[in-house]
Amino acid sequence: MRAAVFHGPGDIRIEDRPKPEIEGPEHAVVRVTHTAICGSDLWFYRGESDREQGSRVGHEPMGIVEAVGEDVVSVEPGDRVFAPFLQSCGACEFCRKGLHTSCVNGGSWSGADGGAQGEYVRATHADGTLVRVPDRYADDEAVLRSILPLTDVMGTGHHAAVSAGVGAGDDCIVVGDGAVGLCAVAAARRLGAERIVAMGHHEDRLSMATAFGATDTVAARDEAAVERAQKLTNGGATHVVEAVGAASAMEAAVEVCRPGGTVGYVGVPHGMDGLDLYPLFGDNITLRGGVAPVRAYADELLADVLQGTLDPAPVFTETVSLDGVPEGYRMMDEREAVKVLVEV
Amino acid sequence: MRAAVFHGPGDIRIEDRPKPEIEGPEHAVVRVTHTAICGSDLWFYRGESDREQGSRVGHEPMGIVEAVGEDVVSVEPGDRVFAPFLQSCGACEFCRKGLHTSCVNGGSWSGADGGAQGEYVRATHADGTLVRVPDRYADDEAVLRSILPLTDVMGTGHHAAVSAGVGAGDDCIVVGDGAVGLCAVAAARRLGAERIVAMGHHEDRLSMATAFGATDTVAARDEAAVERAQKLTNGGATHVVEAVGAASAMEAAVEVCRPGGTVGYVGVPHGMDGLDLYPLFGDNITLRGGVAPVRAYADELLADVLQGTLDPAPVFTETVSLDGVPEGYRMMDEREAVKVLVEV
16 A cells, blocks of 8 residues: 655655554554645654654545454444544543543554555544544535544634633634634634634635634734734633644733633644743633544534535645645645645 | 831831821721731742832731721721732722732732731722621631631632632642642632642641641652652542642642643742643643632632631641731741731
């Protein structure tokens, strides 16, 4: 089988690798038909985080079940499925709490299970990980394109909005205009926010934010931008999403948060020396969030996508084949694409 | 009038100062009868934070109302009252939300209003700040001693437990065995926690924690202590209080917090270069808290003190007169006292 492999910063290659096999009763092997390149993939691509050379990459799989172990009950060969960026057992304390990212049995798509940017992956806990797409939508390419973001960025944006406590009638500020920030805007609208201020660096992405439901946009994140967001919300919003994971974004998020409010954060903390707690302390600003348990949200978000009330597909501004994955990384790295879809 | 005045690190003196007067319709002048020395006073005392030389100190006033402005309706001359460590108007958006520490009209006990370690203070928003003690308890010295911690440490410990989300039947770990940590233990018990693990450095204070309701105590905060707390709670508690404000305490609090749990923090962030968010991110640990709006909790805590179900008085392990305030600072600084009560 062919798969994308990391060989060092800036060096992704498509190579032949062993196809994963069923080796346990809870396993499933999925032939990947669609996957994506993630903003978090850029960190090892840029050499900003460590990754083993020769390792397979990608963590947003969608495809057709090819084989299942004898204990698997929720999917069978031929089913269209997708899966979150982490595997989960679905049965431990944390999975039952909806915190699948802290699953005591789960793990990443890597090693023998394969990275999702390749022809096959193996789910080691198929029932707790894979989400089945109803048959009537299983071959609808337009619908599949709208479902694919549920593997990561849409669930992550939703987690950010939920963590920020967004509810009906609320004001919300979203810091960050990447794919996660855009999905957070869509999530905040879906949760009933009335005013949604999107703060970002790129006019084209802020236009997308408006299409996703932002009522106001603020370009840049400097002091003038913070003041403008504060003015739009009469002194800051009680619900703020930090969707970047960089120190400057977190500082801006805290600055535009109203006393007693909550910053929901989902960007992997990245390049931060450490967060100064003092600005949060003085105004009792809560910091809530973390790596998003997107498996917990998959069913409700899938229902909305299928009924046409949620469509994150526009985050995919470029599409490549598996052979085009290295070019997809380059486009993401150079910000030519918000997010790249891979047709395997 | 006589008052304690800061002249530099380690140098507190009792001096004559102008008595504050009624200068506005919402003012009240209170003759201070009881006050206290706070752990946070030690920071300027030790030279670890800046404070203007010649400034009056103290922020935990209890006393008798001497005079009121014409618009004051909730207290009158002769009433026994106490007040939180910050003044608040009681009418702005944040006071109405119970976040009196973000009051847009309030402020500290300092300057012309006077510090609380002195014979008189002026409340500039008497109705929003002062809490009246019912007449039948107004001269009961034992009861007053139990009420006095409501000016700061008891309300702060309660805020920590509330921020950590402690409720009936919960496990809770309290990091810190100072007065606030001890009060957090009492608050957690009051909120119905079943298992309360107190972590601290001092055996004598941990014995007090047991008297306040801790079911288990763990001495020290090193890795062995963290492991012991984790073992006692089968992998960490969902509700953790950080009652110190130091980096080591915050790190320990995060380490003993169960995935998906909350660290309630009330220690002024102090000597921290910045908090590493990564350990919180991976396990979706919420950080909630800040400077405690003790005015919001005064009525419910006062009711419990008066009915005898809450008694934080044991935090006062030493009592001094106003002339003894400098000695009180020394005892606090050298950890000879948990907290010092001042009879003015």
